[in-house]
Amino acid sequence: MSEPEARGLKRAAGEREAQSALDLLAGRGRDLLVRIVTVACEDRDLPELAAELSGLVVRSAEAVAFCDVYVVDQDGRRLEWGGPPVPLGMGDAGWVAAHGRARPHADGRGVAIPVHRGNATIAVLDIRFAGPCRRDDVTLVTALGELFAPVLCSARRLRAAEEREHAAERFAERAVEAQEAERTRLSRDIHDGIAQRLASLGFHLSAAERAVPDHHPEAREQLRLARAQCDRAGAETRAAIGGLRPPVLDDLGLSAALAGLARETGASLDVTVTVTGELDDALPDHVQTALYRIAQEAVANALRHADGTLVDILLENERDRVRLRIADDGRGFAVPDAGVPLDSYGLRGMAERAELLGGRVTVTSRPGVGTTVEAVVPVPAFIRPAAPGTTARP
Known part of the structure; x- marks a missing residue:
């Protein structure tokens, strides 16, 4: 059999399985479809959406006792769920996310099911039964996962965008804080250094002006002008300090x-x-x-x-x-x-x-x-x- 023929057979098998899953969902009645549409259309963030999908799986399947929804992060390195993040490849859920194929639990009472979006695995539905796995429930959960793949993908992209926006806001805040901290340091250095020396220089110039004898008017005038320049420099320095951090x-x-x-x-x-x-x-x-x-x-x-x-x-x-x-x-x-x-x-x-x-x-x-x-x-x-x-x- 040629490679194109093999791919065609595989695609046809996948289409038949998807159609079987959809038929199974439709056969469960209108209530299930209403629940699916309700959850899919609710405006929820990713953790809440995952929790709603988990509840929908348990309510819709006949023998599923519990369901955990693991979502692959944007970097594709770990799975996020209600507990600590799971590294890709770790445990049943991590293995399924890494390989893109379903994996039964070792005890035969559960199975981890991949959720695909295009060629990528974006989530894993890990279901557990009170007894042995039921094939119809596994097919149903697989169909639910594929139906929710676009919704999960959109919620994941939205959360990534919000995280980038928050990171940008934090960066801007830290950058402005760093600038203002530098301005505060400069203000303190100017106040404790240049401003103090200018004030001291003004006192010495005033004292020198008073000490010059009256018969040296030119010297007294030069000292007066120097003191006026010093006073203006001091005023400009104080204005600069105020401008650095009002x-x-x-x-x-x-x-x-x-x-x-x-x-x-x-x-x-x-x-x-x-x-x-x-x-x-x-x-x-x-x-x-x-x-x-x-x-x-x-x-x-x-x-x-x-x-x-x-x-x-x-x-x-x-x-x-x-x-x-x-x-x-x-x-x-x-x-x-x-x-x-x-x-x-x-x-x-x-x-x-x-x-x-x-x-x-x-x-x-x-x-x-x-x-x-x-x-x-x-x-x-x-x-x-x-x-x-x-x-x-x-």
Whole structure:
């Protein structure tokens, strides 16, 4: 017999067995079909679906006393069920998952049955009888497994996607925490080092100015100018320390931190902050921190480069995501097709922060019409929008 003929006979035998199983299911009556459809259509995660399938097997078969459902993980290395994971190839269920063939228990009172999806074994139904195995029940359970193969496969893919999403969220959170820890360390080092030395230098300059005799006005003037420069350096250092980690972000949340940012910048720009939606309690800390950093950099860019008079900051909730928009009325610039100028360290940093959280930053600008920076970041939980918006002007 040629190989194509052998494959044809094998396929025909499989089709006959499948048809026999379907006939057997149909012969069990409408109640069984209703139970199958009900379980298959329920919106359940993988462990609950496996438990429902196990119960369906026991209720549908005549002599099956117990059923364990083992699901092969996405990596194909182990089987997951209600107990500790089973390595592929270990025990009856592991052997069946590795070889793709049914295997009777050694005592003759059970059998492990593979569930196939295409050429892969995605699950194993391990059934046990009170007495010897009954062939009709084995055929019935095999048919149930094949019917549930697409449902199990979809549930497995969904869980894998959710695990990847959670892993990405944890990575983003750890990355932001690492960045903030480094900023905190820098803030502490600057405070304990440079800031203290500048303060000490200011005292010495003041003392030197007082010690210079009156008949050396040029020397006294130079010391006065040096002390003024030292005072400005100290003020800039304190501002840098506050910018590295604003305490209000930890104490009062993102809305208050944005309002504080507006107050700090208000001497040079008219900054308005508008917040819509109940955001602070629902947003994770690392998301709040990233959004604050984006706003901080956008306002700093407007202050340094835009030469404008007004900045509007809008923070709004859109069900499953949060939008931050910073618009100024400055000189603007030509934006490349990519949307974020690659030669701008600040804008590139904003984009990277948003992308780390699964979001994006877009920059809209034209010479003479100002610049708008918009960050859209997904949030892991639904936020109920508040009816009225709140506006704070420093």
